[in-house]
Amino acid sequence: xxxxxxxxxxxxxxxxxxxxxxxxxxxxxxxxxxxxxxxxxxxxxxxxxxxxxxxxxxxxxxxxxxxxxxxxxxxxxxxxxxxxxxxxxxxxxxxxxxxxxxxxxxxxxxxxxxx
Amino acid sequence: xxxxxxxxxxxxxxxxxxxxxxxxxxxxxxxxxxxxxxxxxxxxxxxxxxxxxxxxxxxxxxxxxxxxxxxxxxxxxxxxxxxxxxxxxxxxxxxxxxxxxxxxxxxxxxxxxxxx
Numbered sequence: 001x002x003x004x005x006x007x008x009x010x011x012x013x014x015x016x017x018x019x020x021x022x023x024x025x026x027x028x029x030x031x032x033x034x035x036x037x038x039x040x041x042x043x044x045x046x047x048x049x050x051x052x053x054x055x056x057x058x059x060x061x062x063x064x065x066x067x068x069x070x071x072x073x074x075x076x077x078x079x080x081x082x083x084x085x086x087x088x089x090x091x092x093x094x095x096x097x098x099x100x101x102x103x104x105x106x107x108x109x110x111x112x113x114x115x
Numbered sequence: 116x117x118x119x120x121x122x123x124x125x126x127x128x129x130x131x132x133x134x135x136x137x138x139x140x141x142x143x144x145x146x147x148x149x150x151x152x153x154x155x156x157x158x159x160x161x162x163x164x165x166x167x168x169x170x171x172x173x174x175x176x177x178x179x180x181x182x183x184x185x186x187x188x189x190x191x192x193x194x195x196x197x198x199x200x201x202x203x204x205x206x207x208x209x210x211x212x213x214x215x216x217x218x219x220x221x222x223x224x225x226x227x228x229x230x231x
Contacts, residue, residue, distance in 0.1 A: 034219050043121070043208055043224035044159075089158060093212075093220065103149065103210070103220055107158040 002027045004092055006106035014114045015082060021075040021109045023090035028068050030094040031101065035064050035075050038087045038108070047088075048075070080113045087111070117143045117213040121223025128199055128230055136194045136226045138209035144189040145211035149220075150182075153206040165192045199230040 003026045013019055023033070032051045036044040048057045048064040050073070056065040063076040073090055087110050093103040118141040128134050138148060146167050151159040163179075165171040165186035173179045181203075183195040196203055209223040 032219065036222075041206075041225075041227065044210075044222040046219055046221065049219040091220075101147075101212070102161060102164065104161070105158045110156075 002030075002092065002094065002104045004090060004104050004106035006088075006090060006109050008109060009107065010110040010112075012112040012114060013080060015080060017080050018076065018078050019080055019111075021077070021088050021090075021111070023073040023075070023106055025071045025073075025092050025104075027094070028071050030068065030092045033064075033066055033073050033090060033092050034103075035062075035073075036089045036091065038089060040087075044089065077111075082113045082115050085111055085113045117211070117221045119145070119209060119211050119221050119223040121209055121226060123226060124224060125227045126229070128228070130200055130230055131198055133195055133197045134199055134228060136196075136207055136209075136228075138192050138194075138211075138223050140190045140211050143211075143213060145192070146189060147212055148186060148192040149210040149212075150184060150192075150194050151208045151210065153208060153225075159208060162194075196228065199228070201230045204228055204230045 005024045007022045034049045035047045038044050050057050050066040061078040066073045087108045089108045091103050091105045095101050120139045122137050148165045150162045152162050153159050161174050162177045163171045163173040165184045167186045167189050171184035186192040208225045210220050
């Protein structure tokens, strides 16, 4: 059974700092890994998608890495801003326990950037 | 980009009534849609997978008679919460897999259901 864990559960840092969010998964047989952002009471916004054959993806101040063999991914946020405050979720997609592809989420990291 | 439109964004209903939530893929065909439920400060829990033209596949522990899913076309999937109870109050989100481009998943904006 695939399980996704995110550490830390919550993080508060001052504006301007670089930070790293961690995600680990137990079954390395994944199609891809995706990082999302969720603002309170809102839906999900996709930030970065890494295919299983890739090792990293970058978008602006965000960089996500994937080490499939060790079951780990990191989301690096450079020069953090108060507007980055949100919950960050990682999710993996694949086929486990059934014939249907599904996406499994981690529990998220609640990030707060202090002005 | 691929967009999933979800309605309503908020709904309040009385106990015992039914509520329908719609998800539409606006610029792509979604043969498969996923329905999630999220409790406060928790992650998303997959409830069911709906496939166009066939019965939905429910995750273990999800009552299929209570959460009716219909996926009658390639652009529309609906979730109906029947005989709603206060414990059904939650945030419901739909998702579709985008088969073009990077093959990621796109999500609706969510529906906040409150049963009183």
